[in-house]
Amino acid sequence: MSALNNDTEQKKNEAKQAGEIFLQELSRKPSNNNSFFSKLWSAIQIPFLAILSGLFLGALIIIFTSPDVYEAFGKGLGTGFKAVFSVVGNAYGALFAGAFGSPSKIMEALRTGEKIDRVFKPISQSLVETTPYLLSGLALALGFRAGIFNVGGEGQIYVGGTAAAFVGFAFADLPRAIHLPLSVLVGIIAGGIWGFIPGWLKAKTGSHEVINTIMLNYIALRLVEFLLTGPMTKIGSGGMPISNPVQESARIPLIFKKPLTLHYGFFFALIMAVLIWFFLFKTKWGFNLQMAGANKHAAKYAGLNIGIWTVLGMTISGALNGLCGANQVLGVTYTMGLGVSAGYGFDSIALALLANNNPLGCILSALLFGLLRTGSRNMMSNTGIPLDIVSIVQAFILMFIAAPAIIRTVYHLRAKKVQAPTAVNVSGWGGNR
Amino acid sequence: MTPVLELTGITKQFPGVLANDHIDLKLEKGEILALLGENGAGKSTLMNILYGLYQPDSGTIFVNGKQIDVHSSIDAIRAGIGMVHQHFMLIPVFTVTDNVMLGEESLVLGDFLDRKTAAARIRKISEQYNLDVDPNAMVGDLPVGVQQRVEIIKLLYRDASILIFDEPTAVLTPQEADELFKIMRSLSEQGKSIIFITHKLREVLEYSDRIMVIRRGKVIGETTPSDADQEKLAEMMVGRAVNLNQDKKKAQKGEIVLQAKDLVVADSTKKITVHSITFTLYSGEILGIAGVQGNGQTELEEAVTGMRDFESGEIQISGKVIRKIKPREFVEAGGAHVPEDRQRDGLILSFPVEDNLMLCTYYKPPFSINGILDRKEIRRNAQTLISEFDVRTPSPLTDVGTLSGGNQQKVIVARELSRNNRLIVASQPTRGLDVGSIEYIHGQLLKKRDEGCGILLISSELDEIMELSDRILVMYKGEAIVTVDADAVSKSEIGLYMAGISQQRIPGSSETAAEKSSMGE
Numbered sequence: 039m040s041a042l043n044n045d046t047e048q049k050k051n052e053a054k055q056a057g058e059i060f061l062q063e064l065s066r067k068p069s070n071n072n073s074f075f076s077k078l079w080s081a082i083q084i085p086f087l088a089i090l091s092g093l094f095l096g097a098l099i100i101i102f103t104s105p106d107v108y109e110a111f112g113k114g115l116g117t118g119f120k121a122v123f124s125v126v127g128n129a130y131g132a133l134f135a136g137a138f139g140s141p142s143k144i145m146e147a148l149r150t151g152e153k154i155d156r157v158f159k160p161i162s163q164s165l166v167e168t169t170p171y172l173l174s175g176l177a178l179a180l181g182f183r184a185g186i187f188n189v190g191g192e193g194q195i196y197v198g199g200t201a202a203a204f205v206g207f208a209f210a211d212l213p214r215a216i217h218l219p220l221s222v223l224v225g226i227i228a229g230g231i232w233g234f235i236p237g238w239l240k241a242k243t244g245s246h247e248v249i250n251t252i253m254l255n256y257i258a259l260r261l262v263e264f265l266l267t268g269p270m271t272k273i274g275s276g277g278m279p280i281s282n283p284v285q286e287s288a289r290i291p292l293i294f295k296k297p298l299t300l301h302y303g304f305f306f307a308l309i310m311a312v313l314i315w316f317f318l319f320k321t322k323w324g325f326n327l328q329m330a331g332a333n334k335h336a337a338k339y340a341g342l343n344i345g346i347w348t349v350l351g352m353t354i355s356g357a358l359n360g361l362c363g364a365n366q367v368l369g370v371t372y373t374m375g376l377g378v379s380a381g382y383g384f385d386s387i388a389l390a391l392l393a394n395n396n397p398l399g400c401i402l403s404a405l406l407f408g409l410l411r412t413g414s415r416n417m418m419s420n421t422g423i424p425l426d427i428v429s430i431v432q433a434f435i436l437m438f439i440a441a442p443a444i445i446r447t448v449y450h451l452r453a454k455k456v457q458a459p460t461a462v463n464v465s466g467w468g469g470n471r
Numbered sequence: 472m473t474p475v476l477e478l479t480g481i482t483k484q485f486p487g488v489l490a491n492d493h494i495d496l497k498l499e500k501g502e503i504l505a506l507l508g509e510n511g512a513g514k515s516t517l518m519n520i521l522y523g524l525y526q527p528d529s530g531t532i533f534v535n536g537k538q539i540d541v542h543s544s545i546d547a548i549r550a551g552i553g554m555v556h557q558h559f560m561l562i563p564v565f566t567v568t569d570n571v572m573l574g575e576e577s578l579v580l581g582d583f584l585d586r587k588t589a590a591a592r593i594r595k596i597s598e599q600y601n602l603d604v605d606p607n608a609m610v611g612d613l614p615v616g617v618q619q620r621v622e623i624i625k626l627l628y629r630d631a632s633i634l635i636f637d638e639p640t641a642v643l644t645p646q647e648a649d650e651l652f653k654i655m656r657s658l659s660e661q662g663k664s665i666i667f668i669t670h671k672l673r674e675v676l677e678y679s680d681r682i683m684v685i686r687r688g689k690v691i692g693e694t695t696p697s698d699a700d701q702e703k704l705a706e707m708m709v710g711r712a713v714n715l716n717q718d719k720k721k722a723q724k725g726e727i728v729l730q731a732k733d734l735v736v737a738d739s740t741k742k743i744t745v746h747s748i749t750f751t752l753y754s755g756e757i758l759g760i761a762g763v764q765g766n767g768q769t770e771l772e773e774a775v776t777g778m779r780d781f782e783s784g785e786i787q788i789s790g791k792v793i794r795k796i797k798p799r800e801f802v803e804a805g806g807a808h809v810p811e812d813r814q815r816d817g818l819i820l821s822f823p824v825e826d827n828l829m830l831c832t833y834y835k836p837p838f839s840i841n842g843i844l845d846r847k848e849i850r851r852n853a854q855t856l857i858s859e860f861d862v863r864t865p866s867p868l869t870d871v872g873t874l875s876g877g878n879q880q881k882v883i884v885a886r887e888l889s890r891n892n893r894l895i896v897a898s899q900p901t902r903g904l905d906v907g908s909i910e911y912i913h914g915q916l917l918k919k920r921d922e923g924c925g926i927l928l929i930s931s932e933l934d935e936i937m938e939l940s941d942r943i944l945v946m947y948k949g950e951a952i953v954t955v956d957a958d959a960v961s962k963s964e965i966g967l968y969m970a971g972i973s974q975q976r977i978p979g980s981s982e983t984a985a986e987k988s989s990m991g992e
Contacts, residue, residue, distance in 0.1 A: 320843055320844055320846075321839075321842050321843055321844060322833060322834050322838075322839040322842050322843075322844055323842060325826075325833055325839075325844060326834075328822075329819060329822075329830075332819045332820075332821050332822060333815070333818075333819045333820070333821075335812075335815045335816045336815070336816055336817065336818060336819045336830070337819075338778065338798060338816075339778060339798055339808070339810060339816045339817065339830075339831070340798070340799075340830045340831050340833070341797065341798045341799030341802060341831060341834070
């Protein structure tokens with residue numbers, strides 16, 4: 039198709055053709071060149087272009103909703119275009135500075151040795167935000183690999199966070215070496231149980247996990263609300279849904295001093311990503327899980343008990359979300375409240391898809407989400423553009439990931455090889471299902 | 472005389488494949504032209520272009536000397552071109568009349584459907600061409616052969632004069648196929664022109680007027696049945712000499728490897744589809760299970776291999792009684808299974824070839840040691856099997872779903888036959904494959920037999936059963952109606968058994984049997 043395009047579109051200017059050819063070259067299916075970079079590019083080209091397109095459409099929305107732009111166009115075309123660029127530049131500039139910090143200030147601080155902690159605060163904060171995204175993203179990615187759509191992340195995070203908070207404040211005088219791991223573990227188990235229930239229901243009764251996990255979200259939310267206003271409520275909070283603060287010994291230590299809030303949970307999440315990756319791709323159990331997810335008929339043929347692996351996949355997925363909740367309570371908020379999850383359980387669906395359900399890819403997409411979220415706060419306070427623009431950008435990215443055909447069409451990428459028609463004929467033959 | 476249909480220079484490029492390369496084709500009035508070629512040779516593409524489903528990159532189509540543009544199947548139908556697809560396009564819960572009217576009813580938009588006139592016309596067409604179809608019958612109740620005739624009626628109802636049949640005999644019993652070719656002959660005698668697509672050499676030689684062979688998108692040559700024989704056609708199709716008749720040594724029967732006693736199996740809807748079947752399979756022999764599809768073979772296959780629980784009865788593998796068998800136990804007991812539905816059961820299409828080549832034994836050494844997959848060993852195994860079984864794949868890491876049907880099947884056969892097994896259950900092992908792959912897989916099965924494997928071969932392809940089996944068990948409506956030595960029966964006898972004619976009827980008069988068979992349809 040692209041070859042044809044080249045033939046017919048000769049009137050188009052050379053620069054565009056060169057760009058197209060460049061993109062085609064980049065996107066060409068590696069036939070006998072299996073170099074690391076061509077493989078890497080073919081793996082990330084769609085996400086990369088999706089992010090680019092998402093940011094572009096986000097910019098359009100910023101432009102069209104900016105009163106300054108309309109005003110400037112009223113004055114003249116030139117001023118109008120200038121305003122367009124300045125609005126987008128300011129917005130994304132603030133986004134960038136809020137996510138990474140300001141490069142000039144960082145250079146300055148490094149040179150003078152002053153305010154070092156302050157200039158690194160944005161990036162530290164971004165990494166803190168990245169951590170829950172990563173943990174919940176891993177939960178979703180593992181679920182998808184096992185053929186499970188776990189929409190119950192929010193509930194699992196709530197349950198995990200609450201359980202971790204309870205252990206965190208209820209046991210006094212425990213050494214950190216015991217108290218912290220115990221709190222984390224209980225959070226993991228609680229999330230795991232919340233994942234096990236829909237998994238077991240699916241395996242036993244065939245009921246769909248999407249429905250059951252959504253329902254369990256409601257149950258978790260109300261249950262946690264009850265616990266936080268009743269049995270677990272902070273003494274003197276006057277019925278606010280907030281728990282007692284966790285003991286010092288159950289808190290995840292900070293890596294640097296305040297105001298840098300980066301804690302060891304971030305590195306723990308990175309290790310989890312590698313572990314999950316190893317589990318999925320290097321062990322027979324991971325192979326089992328993926329077989330059950332990819333084709334349950336063939337998995338049965340290969341000797342699997344599908345039910346067990348469905349339950350297991352769902353339980354591990356829930357456990358990772360439970361860990362996410364525990365991480366937030368023990369590493370960030372130090373108390374369980376209803377705001378413990380800023381929608382991580384749902385955002386991580388997009389995140390996992392962006393990462394093609396690869397645990398290592400999750401690290402990159404979690405970073406993206408963490409940076410965007412942290413940066414958007416700065417963008418709002420500096421330019422008045424609402425946080426929600428970032429949600430819109432994320433939504434666009436997800437749409438492009440979900441419909442890669444759009445990206446392929448827009449950027450003239452070659453489609454993945456379509457299955458030969460002869461191969462399709464074979465499966466439906468006979469018709470006595 | 473101008474040909475009814477003429478295609479000149481038809482070229483169609485798909486990404487990476489030149490599916491049709493300047494194909495010229497002429498069809499005379501009243502002629503039956505066989506389009507012969509392997510899977511992927513481009514014959515279906517050509518017909519889909521003619522039928523408007525694809526647009527050619529270049530080339531022209533003439534009908535009765537007039538050039539036409541075919542942009543959709545509606546254009547094709549308007550030009551008098553009709554197609555009987557391999558998968559019937561019928562709605563089972565509708566009557567024949569409703570099915571035939573479907574699509575035409577838009578012409579009477581705003582009016583009530585005039586079923587009476589339509590039924591009368593269907594009856595007339597049915598009589599004119601000896602189709603024997605009742606317009607009021609529910610399509611779902613009709614046997615496959617009759618359903619196909621409903622498809623033919625649909626075309627005739629729309630005044631098609633050029634009929635295309637895509638692999639028409641794939642789903643038919645031999646008797647039904649004979650019946651179909653009689654109908655095709657009567658159609659052609661009454662002035663219809665016919666193209667039929669096939670890769671079955673015998674059909675081409677028996678029933679066509681002219682044969683056109685296509686290979687890799689090019690017309691290789693044309694011949695007539697009187698000038699050709701199977702060997703010559705196979706060579707034209709494949710591009711090399713093909714050994715059509717495997718040299719078969721006499722079977723060296725050994726001990727019992729598989730025994731089924733009074734086996735009763737139900738399908739997914741809890742309907743009993745295998746009624747109390749008993750058979751014994753010895754090492755070193757091939758027991759063929761013949762039968763028209765849907766007579767319980769699938770459930771039998773699944774019960775024996777552990778894919779499906781059976782209701783009652785008993786299965787013994789190598790003398791060990793097994794009441795409830797799981798697929799893994801079947802493998803552990805030395806069983807290999809080439810499943811009927813290769814894409815559903817036999818492969819994980821989104822997994823690479825190398826993973827699919829270890830699918831049933833990935834959990835134990837050498838592939839997995841203490842739970843950790845040994846990727847080096849997996850790759851080595853894949854490379855060995857790919858070269859040994861001649862799997863055409865760009866690399867062991869290619870997703871198996873992107874391979875052609877024949878190569879997908881080779882992946883399964885390579886995996887299953889490479890294990891050191893005593894029992895092989897192979898269901899439709901060559902369905903949809905081309906001559907070259909069939910030759911290869913048949914050779915492999917016979918090799919395993921001679922090595923002392925017991926092979927249960929389930930196939931609705933009678934030629935395959937006849938060629939490979941040492942003994943043949945015919946299934947009809949879930950029962951084993953006969954078990955015979957392969958040398959002692961003729962193909963037509965097996966065909967009659969497949970149609971449900973019991974043994975006693977045959978010696979009396981073959982005419983009665985044939986009558987019964989056509990009534991049975």
